Amino acid sequence: MSPVLTIEQLSVRLPAGADRTYAVENVSVDVAPGEVVCLVGESGSGKSVTAQAVMGLLPRGQLQPTDGLIKLKGEDLLRAPARRLRALRGTAMAMVYQEPMTALNPVLPCGYQIDEVLRTHTGLGTDDRAERVRDMLDQVGLAEPERMAESYPHELSGGQRQRIMIAMALVLEPALLIADEPTTALDVTTQVQILALLRELQAAHGTGVLFITHDFGVVAEIADRVVVMRAGRVVEAGTVRDILDRPQHAYTQALIRAVPSLIPRPARAGSGRTVLEVASLAKSYRQGGWLDRRRVVDAVKDASFEIAAGEVLGLVGESGSGKSTTARCIARLEDPSAGRIRLRGAEIGSLSRRALRPHRRHVQIVFQDPYRSLNPRRRVAASLIEGPMNFGVSRAVALERARELLAFVGVDPVSIERYPHQFSGGQRQRICIARALIMEPALLIADEPVSALDVSVQAQVLELLDQVRTRLDLAVLFITHDLRVAAQICDRVLVMRRGEVVESGPTAAVFAAPEDSYTRTLVAAAPGRNWDFAHA
Amino acid sequence: MLGFLARRVAATVPVLLFVAVFVFLLLRLTPGDPAAIVAGDNASTEQIEEIRAQLGLDEPLLEQFGLWSAKVLRGDFGESFFFKQPVASLIGQRIEPTLSLALVTLFITVVVAVPLGTLAAYYHRSWLDRLVMGFSVAGFSVPVFVLGYLLIYVFAVELRWFPVQGFASIREGLWPFLERMVLPASALSVIYVALIARITRASVLEVLGEDHVRTARGKGLPERTVVINHALRNAAVPIVTVIGVGLALLIGGVVVTESVFNIPGLGRLTVDAVLARDYPTIQAVILLFSFAYVLINLMIDLTYLVLDPRIRY
Numbered sequence: 086m087s088p089v090l091t092i093e094q095l096s097v098r099l100p101a102g103a104d105r106t107y108a109v110e111n112v113s114v115d116v117a118p119g120e121v122v123c124l125v126g127e128s129g130s131g132k133s134v135t136a137q138a139v140m141g142l143l144p145r146g147q148l149q150p151t152d153g154l155i156k157l158k159g160e161d162l163l164r165a166p167a168r169r170l171r172a173l174r175g176t177a178m179a180m181v182y183q184e185p186m187t188a189l190n191p192v193l194p195c196g197y198q199i200d201e202v203l204r205t206h207t208g209l210g211t212d213d214r215a216e217r218v219r220d221m222l223d224q225v226g227l228a229e230p231e232r233m234a235e236s237y238p239h240e241l242s243g244g245q246r247q248r249i250m251i252a253m254a255l256v257l258e259p260a261l262l263i264a265d266e267p268t269t270a271l272d273v274t275t276q277v278q279i280l281a282l283l284r285e286l287q288a289a290h291g292t293g294v295l296f297i298t299h300d301f302g303v304v305a306e307i308a309d310r311v312v313v314m315r316a317g318r319v320v321e322a323g324t325v326r327d328i329l330d331r332p333q334h335a336y337t338q339a340l341i342r343a344v345p346s347l348i349p350r351p352a353r354a355g356s357g358r359t360v361l362e363v364a365s366l367a368k369s370y371r372q373g374g375w376l377d378r379r380r381v382v383d384a385v386k387d388a389s390f391e392i393a394a395g396e397v398l399g400l401v402g403e404s405g406s407g408k409s410t411t412a413r414c415i416a417r418l419e420d421p422s423a424g425r426i427r428l429r430g431a432e433i434g435s436l437s438r439r440a441l442r443p444h445r446r447h448v449q450i451v452f453q454d455p456y457r458s459l460n461p462r463r464r465v466a467a468s469l470i471e472g473p474m475n476f477g478v479s480r481a482v483a484l485e486r487a488r489e490l491l492a493f494v495g496v497d498p499v500s501i502e503r504y505p506h507q508f509s510g511g512q513r514q515r516i517c518i519a520r521a522l523i524m525e526p527a528l529l530i531a532d533e534p535v536s537a538l539d540v541s542v543q544a545q546v547l548e549l550l551d552q553v554r555t556r557l558d559l560a561v562l563f564i565t566h567d568l569r570v571a572a573q574i575c576d577r578v579l580v581m582r583r584g585e586v587v588e589s590g591p592t593a594a595v596f597a598a599p600e601d602s603y604t605r606t607l608v609a610a611a612p613g614r615n616w617d618f619a620h621a
Numbered sequence: 622m623l624g625f626l627a628r629r630v631a632a633t634v635p636v637l638l639f640v641a642v643f644v645f646l647l648l649r650l651t652p653g654d655p656a657a658i659v660a661g662d663n664a665s666t667e668q669i670e671e672i673r674a675q676l677g678l679d680e681p682l683l684e685q686f687g688l689w690s691a692k693v694l695r696g697d698f699g700e701s702f703f704f705k706q707p708v709a710s711l712i713g714q715r716i717e718p719t720l721s722l723a724l725v726t727l728f729i730t731v732v733v734a735v736p737l738g739t740l741a742a743y744y745h746r747s748w749l750d751r752l753v754m755g756f757s758v759a760g761f762s763v764p765v766f767v768l769g770y771l772l773i774y775v776f777a778v779e780l781r782w783f784p785v786q787g788f789a790s791i792r793e794g795l796w797p798f799l800e801r802m803v804l805p806a807s808a809l810s811v812i813y814v815a816l817i818a819r820i821t822r823a824s825v826l827e828v829l830g831e832d833h834v835r836t837a838r839g840k841g842l843p844e845r846t847v848v849i850n851h852a853l854r855n856a857a858v859p860i861v862t863v864i865g866v867g868l869a870l871l872i873g874g875v876v877v878t879e880s881v882f883n884i885p886g887l888g889r890l891t892v893d894a895v896l897a898r899d900y901p902t903i904q905a906v907i908l909l910f911s912f913a914y915v916l917i918n919l920m921i922d923l924t925y926l927v928l929d930p931r932i933r934y
Contacts, residue, residue: 142838174841187832190851192929201850202840237930253840 087159089260089293090116090139090178095153097134097143108134108148109317116261116293121284123304123325124297125340126314127539128510132297135314136263138163139295140180141170158260175202179254183266185246189238195249196222196234202256221252226282243404244275251282258290265297272403272566273610280306280612299539301344302569302612305329313337329616343540345547345569347614349592352576353395360527360560361415362391366424366434368410384410386584388424392528392560397551399575399592400564401607407584408564412530415562416448417441429527446476449521453533455513459505465491465516466501472524483523490519494549511542515549522553529553532564547574568611572596580604625934629922633915640911641693641904645686648900655702655898676702689904699901703894708905711890718788719886721798722878723871725806730813731864735853737814738821738860743848745826753818760815765874769808769881776804786883805882809874813867820863824856831855857928865921869914 092114099108109131116122124132137143138150141162155162157178162170182188190198196218203214215234222230225248238246247267254262264283268276284307287294296307304311304325311328313321313336321334332338368385385407392398400408414421417433426434433444452458459468469490470483478486488498494515496508505513514534521529531550535543551574554561565571571578571592578595580588580603588601599605608614656673657664664672673679677688692699698708741753777785783804789797828834829852837851872888879888887906894902925932 140839142835171841171843174839176841180836180839182832182836184832188836190833190837190855191931192854193850201837201842201846205840205842205846239931250836253836 088115088117089158090114090295091154091156092135092139093154093156095135095138095155096151097131097138098149098151100147105317107151107317109138109314111153112314112317112319114295114312114319114322116295118260118293119288119291121287121294121296121307121309123308123311124295124314125299125301125304125311127299127340127541129316130314131317132314133265134317136180136265136295136297139261139263140174140178141165141167172206175259176206176257177259178261178263179257179259180263180265181247181250181254181267184270185243185250186238186270188250189246191238194235194237195241196236199234199249199253199256202253206257217256218252221256222249224255224286225249225252226278227252242275243271244278247271247275247279248282251279251286255286255290255292258292260293261295262287262292263295263297266299267296268303269298269300273568273612274403274606276303276612277306277610283307300612301329301341301540302614302616305613305616313340340540343544344613345544345567345573347569347572347596347611349572349596350574350576351593352591358394359391360394360429361562362425362427363411363415364389364425364427366411366414366426367422368407368414368419369422383584385414385421388579388581388586390579390586390589392562394527394560395554395558396577397554397561397563397575399571399578400562400581401566401568401571401578402581403566403607405583406581408581409532410584411581412450412532412562412564415528416450416530417445446472446524447527448530449524449526449528450530450532451514451517451521451534454537455510455517456505456537458517459513459520461505464502464504465508468505469501469516469520469523472520476524486523487519490523491516494519494522494553495545509542510538511546514538514542514546518546518549518553522557526559528560528562530562530564533566534563535570536565536567543570550574568596568608580607622934629919633912636915637908637911641690641908642686644904644907645689646682648898648903649682651898653898655900658897659702689901693905693908698905701894701899701902703897703899703902708901711902712887712905712909715885715887715890717790717886718884719875719879719888721788721791721802722805722809722875722884722886723868725802726810726813726871726874727864727868729806729810730817730867733810734814734817735821735860738818739825739848739853741818741822742825742829742852745829750822753822757815757819760811763811765808765812765877766881768811769805769878772804772808773882786881788882788884788886801882801884805878805884808881809871809878812874813871816867817860817863821856821860824859825852828852828855854928858925861921861924861928865917868917872910872913 092112095112096110097108099106112131112135114122114124114135124135126132134143134148139155139162143150150163153163157173189195199218199221200214203209203217209217218234219230222233227233227245227248233245233249238249241249267283268279271279280303283294286292298304308325310324311322312319313328313334315336321328321332321337328337329341332341366385366388367383369381369383371381388411390398400411402408410419413419415426421434424434425432428444428447431444433441436444466484466487469487470480473483473486474480488501491498491501496512496515496519508516534550535546538546547570550561553559563571563575575592577590578592579586580595580601582603588595588599588604595604596608599608656669656676656678660669660672677685689699700706701708701711704711737753741750744750773785776782784801787801789801791798834847834851837847875886876888876891878884879886880892890902891906894906926934
């Protein structure tokens, strides 16, 4: 069968002054009808640029295809006039994006946004269009299509929003669907459903899919063929079996090896000294103003656990499970509604702001997004020494410690006078870790610290966190939604769902024989669970 | 929603009370004696005292305030010292020109500024963008009276397209009304066009970079639909906010513009009343302006509900 999409020797030039000349260089990819081709690579590999070049949506004046060919069902897209490209978008090729919250227009109803495709590209009347929208919403598995059509994006869950996006993309049955990290922003259990839905619709309509992802777990789930990209070039291409089982190129091998294994590490014995004891912790929020008390939301209900020095406790759960709220209560960034929090033997759950101050330094947090958790207008040095100086350490001593710690976390101390934007994501997260450690805490809270990082960087940061724990005998509360990450770093895990702890125990035991039905669902949802990447 | 409305309406009470006390005291603390002004240049001290007693200005301050506010609560704003007629009817005569000027200015502003700002954002960094931004800086820098006289000189004196000054009610016909309104409203709108074009540009530019605009293009929508239905619609909240603030600031501009174009509106009334130390009139006009200000703000907050479904009160 002739391919739906042919990309031949495509090169896209970056603007002058970028770190390399081409965003993508000599890239060739084919997608046959009914086939899923995964474009895999880390950030900056050029996979999204390739997709945008196909859609004709490269930012005007910044990225320019300079060479090569893109053919959609034989039609040359690079030489097609803007009018023709517009007519093809939505009809012959369509796209699903990573973040359905931002990819949908927040001020228009979902049904209207799907209807727009029909209104632009077909001559159908109002009733026919409404019928098609309803039918499509039904096909993507949304119950109550009428209500969904009238809803605004913010009224839906992440999974529902992504289904709306898929409905919008497939409503005119395009021959090519480009999915750019469509499940990255979703919970694992939702991810499984969306992947299954894409598979099902794609098979039913014979759609060719170009699926962009950084996650080899997802690749294992959905791909027929795989194209690995790095720094704008294709490194390796082949069938999913070939690439996953017999990767030829060193980079592919390294990428696959970096995927954390689902087989948990054995639990280590901590030093036994209990650092944190949490008993019956609860946090509820009241919604609505003072005239209408609408409802009370229990973000955390009756959570009890303890962490010893030298131990990593994992808090595992999906979005809205209350894991971050639990952490924020422990750090007293929020006031718990009930329960006790004992830090190094002292009750801190009910202390006043003033009385809390001396305890503050004993709990430090590393946040998820290193791009946003460092003040962009302050030099690294200033961010690092602020904490200790606030507790009375002299500037000279604090700077000295900051340099030592930077070296310890693997960042060149010479760069202490630089600004955050001059560092890569992984380096920034190392700086954030140093910023936490400079306070000499007893408890380190790591809130999804590697979720925003590429897999290869992820592995390095996890290793660093492990070193920190061993050398400093820290108690670590590690929050993650990723079971693979939890398996690699946590000694014990606590599984949370809707504010409740549903299961807890040593990581190995929980993963091997989950007792709670929700934990079982979570484990079953881990993408590529039948593939042990680390030992491939 | 109803709770929100109730709270907002209730919140106007302390605002107006504060304004009332403030204006009342401020007027009586400024130098200048209304009785002396009413009495005229050749009046004797006894005559002035007599007039002061007539106007009730010889009572203690607290008593004057109590009397005045009790009347205001009953809807009686008293009698003007200077114009010798009830303040309410005085305002009634003067409100139409001012309201007309404000509305026509608002209309010109929105019709010119929003498309200009949107085009500047769409053709970001082009000559059009630079032109609009250049105009915006110039518009901020030219005082409204300079612009007013300039427009009069060019379009009324030299070209003779419009009358030099004056006001005609819309009841006298659309053309006589517009003919006299074009120059003052244009002069007054320049600074608001500058302000709102700038805000529109910034706001649309930001939205154009958002993911859902890429989605809209990815659906194959024509650029016009992308810009108007998707970008501008999302950019509307900050634009409307600034239009509202601008409308409130318009009150200051109206005073100057009405003087330049000799329009018998509230602005002129305010100036005359201040010069004559006509306490009841000044107090009433300022209370009216602050009430309008509070009302405009409430209307803006209600517009948000229509513009952005995520906002719920």
